[in-house]
Amino acid sequence: MKRTTMWTAVSAAGLALALAPALAQESPFAKYQQMTAEGSPVELFELVGEELWTKPQGPKNVSLEKCDLGMGPGVLKGAYAAMPRYFKDTDRVEDLETRLLHCMTTLQGRSPEEATQRLFGNADKPSEMEYLSAYIAGHSRGMDVSPGMSHPKEKASFELGKKLFFHRAGAWDFSCASCHGEQHKRIRMSALPVLSDPKQAGPIVATWPAYRVSNSQFKTMQWRINDCYRQMRMPEPKFASEATVAMNMYLTVTGRGFPYSGPGTKR
Amino acid sequence: MAGPMKMRATLGSGYTDVRVLMSHPMATEQQTKGKPHFIQNVTVKVNGKTVIEGEISQAVSRNPVFSFRLKGGAKGDKIQVSWLDNKGETNQTETAVA
Numbered sequence: 485m486k487r488t489t490m491w492t493a494v495s496a497a498g499l500a501l502a503l504a505p506a507l508a509q510e511s512p513f514a515k516y517q518q519m520t521a522e523g524s525p526v527e528l529f530e531l532v533g534e535e536l537w538t539k540p541q542g543p544k545n546v547s548l549e550k551c552d553l554g555m556g557p558g559v560l561k562g563a564y565a566a567m568p569r570y571f572k573d574t575d576r577v578e579d580l581e582t583r584l585l586h587c588m589t590t591l592q593g594r595s596p597e598e599a600t601q602r603l604f605g606n607a608d609k610p611s612e613m614e615y616l617s618a619y620i621a622g623h624s625r626g627m628d629v630s631p632g633m634s635h636p637k638e639k640a641s642f643e644l645g646k647k648l649f650f651h652r653a654g655a656w657d658f659s660c661a662s663c664h665g666e667q668h669k670r671i672r673m674s675a676l677p678v679l680s681d682p683k684q685a686g687p688i689v690a691t692w693p694a695y696r697v698s699n700s701q702f703k704t705m706q707w708r709i710n711d712c713y714r715q716m717r718m719p720e721p722k723f724a725s726e727a728t729v730a731m732n733m734y735l736t737v738t739g740r741g742f743p744y745s746g747p748g749t750k751r
Numbered sequence: 752m753a754g755p756m757k758m759r760a761t762l763g764s765g766y767t768d769v770r771v772l773m774s775h776p777m778a779t780e781q782q783t784k785g786k787p788h789f790i791q792n793v794t795v796k797v798n799g800k801t802v803i804e805g806e807i808s809q810a811v812s813r814n815p816v817f818s819f820r821l822k823g824g825a826k827g828d829k830i831q832v833s834w835l836d837n838k839g840e841t842n843q844t845e846t847a848v849a
Binding site: 525531607 | 754755756757772773774776812813814815816818
């Protein structure tokens with residue numbers, strides 16, 4: 485009796501495969517990514533981010549609603565898709581988190597020490613930057629990723645990022661390109677995209693920041709860069725530094741042109 | 752304090768698709784060394800009438816997302832989803848079918 489049941493199950497599975505050749509050809513990783521995207525709780529992070537954006541904080545007790553993300557004070561639509569970019573008031577290139585830090589210290593009057601106390605959160609308590617990134621990035625859905633590329637400082641930032649991407653250093657003599665410079669590499673289930681290739685960098689920059697299913701955490705681009713340096717056993721890069729922004733600039737410019745579809749979902 | 756919930760209810764031809772997101776740690780017995788914290792009951796009401804009374808377990812992930820299809824429905828119908836966890840905490844959200 486048991487044997488009969490088993491054979492039925494096997495033939496049913498065989499039939500299902502035969503009926504869905506497209507599915508069988510698709511990589512199991514792509515299927516997994518699609519399933520996690522369907523169950524993504526990213527919108528919950530956007531809701532909390534909205535609360536934080538409008539919540540008065542700091543010594544000046546004001547919200548971030550007047551923060552200029554490049555499209556004018558308080559304009560969120562398309563702001564993330566146009567970053568990193570040059571900002572005249574600070575005379576430097578900034579990515580989203582760098583700009584948020586600027587608004588926290590100027591508009592809200594918070595000290596850089598206080599505002600950077602807890603940059604990367606965990607599953608139980610995500611950070612303010614993570615919530616805010618989710619909320620702001622969500623306002624760029626469907627808009628082409630088009631970072632600033634005209635100002636001399638934007639060009640210089642791209643060039644610096646490119647140098648850093650290929651620069652080997654640290655205890656393991658690694659560079660970003662050691663993992664992200666060759667086709668078909670992966671770490672466990674994570675395919676490693678060749679990030680110097682526009683076609684492969686595009687879908688990546690169009691989906692960060694993102695929710696990580698495996699540890700239920702929302703992760704930002706500054707975290708991604710920070711953690712890549714940790715994985716390469718290099719000294720920890722400073723948050724919102726010229727180097728981390730340049731790295732983000734290099735990746736975003738390389739992968740520009742894809743419609744932004746984040747905040748995404750990662751393994 | 753319970754985190755936010757979010758829900759969408761969209762009308763199809765003869766059915767209503769509902770997608771609801773809940774913030775919850777959904778901590779298992781093993782993770783917490785015997786002090787689990789998870790949603791036990793999920794209740795779905797349409798215009799005040801209960802249509803689903805579901806029981807879920809620790810096996811469901813953190814920040815769960817549920818999608819389901821209800822028979823029938825009309826624009827403006829009020830869908831209400833609430834949960835109750837093993838510590839007696841509860842939360843609910845309501846939306847009109849669009």
